[in-house]
Every structure is written in C-alpha cells, then in structure tokens.
Amino acid sequence: MNRPAANRPAVNRPAVNRPAVNRPAVNRHAVNRHAPITVLGTGTGGPPPTVGDATLVVGAARHLAAARIPPRAERLTLGPLAPALAAMTRHLAEAEAPRVAVLASGDPGFFGVVRALAERFGPDALDVRPSVPAVAVAFARIGLPWDDAAVVSAHGRDPATALHVCRAHPKTAVLTGPGAGPAEIGAALAASGLPRTLVVATALGDPERERLTRLGPAEAAARTWPDTGHVVLCLHPERALAPAPGTLAGRVPADGWSGWALPEDAFDHRASLITKPEVRALVLARLGPRLGDLVWDVGAGSGSVAVECARLGAAAVAVERSAEDAARCRANATAHGVDVQVVHGTAPAALRELPDPDAAFVGGGGAALPAVVTATARRARRGVVVTLAALDRVPAVRAALSGAGLTPDGVLLQASRLAPLPGDVTRLAAANPVFVLWGSRPTP
Template identity: 55%
Template sequence: MITVIGFDGTPLSEGARAAVDAAELVVGTARILDEVGVPPTAKRHHLVRLDEMLDEIAPYDRVCVLASGDPGFFGIVRTLRERGLDLTVLPAASSVAAAFAAIGMSWDDAVVVSAHGRDLRPVANVCRAFPKVAVLTGPGAGARELGTALPDRTFVVAQRLGHADQRVEILSSHAAAHAEFEDPHVLLCLDESRLTSERGWLAGFQGVPGAWALGESAFAHRDSMITKSEVRALALAKLGPRPGRLVWDIGAGSGSVGVECARFGAAVVAVDHDAASGDRIRANAAAHAVAVEVVVADAPSALDSLPQPDAVFVGGGGAEVIAACADTPAETVVVALAAIERVPETISVLTKAGRTVDGVLLQSSRLSALPGDTHRFAAANPVFLLWGERR
C-alpha cells in the first residue's frame, strides 16, 4: 500500500501521522523527512530521481511518499498512477493556494502553469497573455528568468511556504531579473492594469471564445482598412492560437487578427509603423479585454528585438518583411495579399526560407439589401491568403 501525503509545514493530520509511523519505507526530500520525523523502524529514501524511487519502493508493502502541498496538483500522484500503482492520497493545501493566501488575493481566475523541467517560452507566453498567472518554478526556470523575459509585470515570489522562515516578496519583473531566489519557489505574475474584481464561474482559462472571425464592426478601423472576417477565419485556422503560443501580427492596422488570437489565449505582439494604428490596436484590445503588446516601428528592423514567435500573420509589408518573418522559428507564416502580382514573389520568399507553401484565393459575396425589400449578394474584393509551414 502506498500513501502519498501532502506536507505544507503544519503538523500532519492524525491519519497521515499514523501512516508514516506504520510505514516500512518513507520517501521524500531530505528537508521534508527531517521536518516530519521518520520513525526509526522505517527506512528513509531521499527523493532525487523518480526512477530510483520507483525501484526503491517495489519490495515494500507499506510505503509513504511525502510531497509538498497537494501532490495531486502538478505533483507526484500522476507519476505513480501512470505506473499502475494504487494510492491513498492525503493532500495538504497547494503551494499556489498558499501563495495567493499570503497576499490575501483570490485565485479562482488565475491560470496555473508549471515551468519545472519544461521549456520556459510557453510559460512566458502565458504570462504575457493572462493578467493573473501562478508559475510552479524549477531550476533555471523561475522568477529571475521570467523577469528577464517579461517587462512591466508585478511578481510575487513565495519561498519556503508554510515554514517558519517563509519569505514572500513583491517586486517588479525588472527587479526579479537581478535577484536570487531559492529553488523551487512559487511565482505569481500579475498584470495589475488588467486585474478585475469581476466574479467568474469557471476557474483559470475561460476556454475558446464563443465566436470568432468577428464582424468588422467589432473593431475600430480606418476607412475599412481591416482584415475581413472571412479572411480572418481562415487565417486563425492556420495560425492556431492557443495558450503558450506567441503570435506576431505584422502590419497590424486595426489589430483585428492579433486581438482574435489573444481571445484564444495566445500571447500577441502587433507591429505597425503608424502611431494612430498603434492607438487603435490598444483600444481594440482593451475593448475585447485581452493583452496585445503594441510596437510602433518599421518592420523588419523592429523584429529582431521581439520575442520569437510560434506563428506570424503578415497583413502589410513587402518582400523584405515577409522574408524576415519567414526566417524566424515560427511554425507557420500566413500572408494576406490583395495584388496578384505579389503572389509569385511571396511564394518564392517562403519557399527559399525552407517552408512548404500553400494558399487560396478567397472570393466572398455578402448579402446586401436592395430597394423594394429585395436582396443581392455583393462581391467583396478578392484576397490571396498564402501560408508557409516548416517542414
């Protein structure tokens, strides 16, 4: 029998204490084993490597595994269940709950991600996209590294939660980038300009939006200079926006594509050379309650300083801009074109970058009213949509 016990620094419950006292083998980090107290009749195993732990517990009938907080929340319960082991789980409060409690903040609307043993890029992208994120950190993937990647955020760094020497610091992401922290720790990444007191009904990420490819009237734009909803629908399908991904919207104009990607949970950087367009993009993002980082600058010179994208939409710009986007690690580069003469050039640029190219000519006609309560279908301007994917 394997009993998995969560430990949050407080005395064990009666049931957990009895399980530890009756165990033949007790597994945990050296710190937790010392604090809990292992009876002399039981063997101690310091948890360092999971494969070693699994080999160690095999011969024993009564095993206790001690883990921080709630072991079923990004914890060891999943690993043991994947090995087909039967478990009794006695959880404690999760470290995320403890970190939010330490600053007196609710967290039903927080997104929780784990950076432990994982690539930091998607974690950083979630922190860009959402206003309240809890990060379970690991060596080389903590507050210092995320502070370097994330400007203008408030960090709450909680170390040794539940213990007598617990430390909870509130600092800027810039300050965190130049500080030292004990591993592991819990990081709360807050965009205070977007935090609300609105009561929700679904914890964490609210899922995909109820509608997409919104009508042009959903966005402020200039003289109908906006990617039309029919084009946007296919562009979104090719860009694949979702939490953990970063999308560039180049030549963004109204930012309609970028805003729609953000509504799917992606992090978005919108680039346009026009300051008035930058203001419109910010207003459209605010109107749809999403985060879009706006860069007012000429592409492609501005692109080198941006975080690397997972997908790119090019709504404006010449061959040089498309080539710069095609040379990024992005899985997909989607280009919208109005002029037929630009199609062969764009195909060539995407192909030379080592991408497999496909595309469609989108021709749509919209229902339009006529006098006498009659209707017709009015043709919209055709648009070429090309995309280049990494082989």
C-alpha cells in the same frame, strides 16, 4: 372518497431472486489505506509528516529532513524521477512486507508526482493524503480568490508556455522551474511593457523562512533569488479580481467573449485597412491561437488579428511601422479588454528582440514582404500565415516559407456579402479576392 384504513392481513409474497449488482465502494479512501504506496503532501503549514511503518521513504532532501522516519526505513532522495520509480519497483518486489512512503509538496495530485506514480503502479496502489496546495496558500496570503486564476507549471516543462500565459492572462500563478523563475518571468514581462505586479512566495508554510515579496517585473528581473521552489503570482494591477464569480476554474480570456472573426466596426481602423472578417476567420483557424501560445501580428494595421488571438487566450505582439496605427492597436486591445504588446517599428528589424512565436501572421504587402516572411518563418515554432492581394508576389512568399523549412499551402479566398437594394431586395456585393498562404513546420 376517503375510506377508513383497513387492517389487512400480512401477505407472504414469494422471494424474488434478483441478480447481484456490483456497486462501487462508497468509501474508496478506506480501501486505499492498505495500498503499498502512501503519498503524503507536506510543506504548506501542516504538521511534519509521519510515515508510519514505511520500509522506504522517498522525497526531496528538505522533506526527508522534516519527516518522522523509522530508524530502519531506507531513504531515497528524490532527483530524476525515472531512477526513483525504478528503485521503488525493486523495493516493492524484493523487500519483506514492503511499504513505500513518498513525500511531496502541498497537493501531490496537482501538477505533482501522483500522475507518474499512477501511470507506473496503478491508482489502486496509491493512498494519497494531500496537504493544502501551494497556490491556494499563496493567494490566501494576499487575500484573493484563485478560482479565476490561470495556474501553469514550469517545472520540467517548456518555460516559454508559463511566460506566455503571464503575458496573456491578468491573473496567473506559476509553479516555477529552471528558466521560468522570478527573474526570468520579470525579465519577460518588463520587456513586453505590459502592466503586471509580481508576488513571489517562498517557503510557504515554514514559519521561519516563508516570504512574500511584492514587486514590479523589472525589480524581479534584477534580483538574485534562492535556488528553491517558488510560487509566482502575476497580477494585472486593475484586473486581478474577476468582475463576477464564474462557474469554471480560470476564466474566458476576454470578458464577455462571444465568438471570433468580429466585424470591421468592432475595431478602430484607417480607411478600411483591416483584415476582413471572412479572411480573419481563416487566418485564425490556421494560426490556432490558444492559452500558452505567443503569436506575432506583423504589419498589424488596426491590430485586429492580434486582438482576436488575445481574446482566444494567446499572448500577442502587434508590430506596426505607423505610429498612428500602433496607437490604434493599443486602443483596440484596451477596448476589447485584452493585453497586446505593441511594437512601433519596421519589420524585419523590429522582430529581432522579440521572443520566438509559436505562430505568426504577416499582413500588408510591399517589396519587403518576402524578406519579412523569411525572417518570421525562420523563428516560428509552428507556422506562419500570410495574406496578400497581388498575384505577382505569391511565388516569392511561397518560396520564403519553403526556404525557412515550412511546408507551404494556400487558397484564393473570394467572398460576397449580402447587400440591400431599393425595393426590399438583396444583391451580392463581391469583396476583393485575397490570397491566404500558410506554411506549417513538419512535425518531428
């Protein structure tokens, strides 16, 4: 029943004492405007930075030259980071009303100086004002999105990681550094034979000096590049645009990835000469392939281990002495949508020109197995996994792993699969036992 609204007298309710709740400030940026250190992103097309009332301005020489700096402010040209942090600490402690401004390229929170400053002085001491990231500008210049790109920094880091990501991922942006500039990236990709196009972006945002150069890996390797920061886009000619939008930045290494230790029929192989899924699962667990790694598959056969490592994000090289099987490796990589460098040759000689792996798998057998394991183990950064069927060769393989400085271990893997029998019943069908041996390099 709908009742008419009643005019009720106001009720005086007693006040309730509620405990105070400490709520975070909504506009934390306004609070940090009073922080003693201001970090200004610059150099990607915005106006020259203004450092206001800064008493110390820190930055690269090109950033200091472009900024509007008060005449009385001290200047510190940024070189090695540790002395600069120490100088900033002294200035904040000793100067009267100190205000420090730090100039950095693009977004200083993206592989930039913000991490080191926050660790040293605390996040609350920083007022960060980013500009457009250089990677975003580079992709914008060529009309591609970058939410499906792998972004890797080689500045002050091991350059091998950047090179491996370029080999493994169809769309990579590299913030260059010593040992991983356009020439080195081009040389590594040219040697791999993998299809890639490079776009070298220089001086992004500078109306007079900005350059974007599109070229092949061999051309990039043959050029002399200016000694300045670059962004290098490394693109697969046919897979630089993901087929569908994703929900996470970057993308799963293989489209449609749905697990690992795939069944035998997921690969073209010869007369069941393929590492069985049960064995492959343990091999992959011991190799630990990941984005940024390089993995060798020596005696690759069908290339199943190399393909699976590539599907998990690693750069992979399959070494196979049979021309027919080498062709199978290429076909299997193509079928699974990954890039695998295939080397047709006999190990250990075929390994000499390859870059050192993080981890390596050695399959097959034969009298040359200990020599192949030795050559592989001496160069593996992290470890080697070996599979073999013959008990007689186990001691020699363990000795080869140990002699190369690895700590050997292993198991005998025996598996039985469910198999149907007439009458709607099931039996266990035993597979041949396989020794899985591995050697791990001791952690320093």
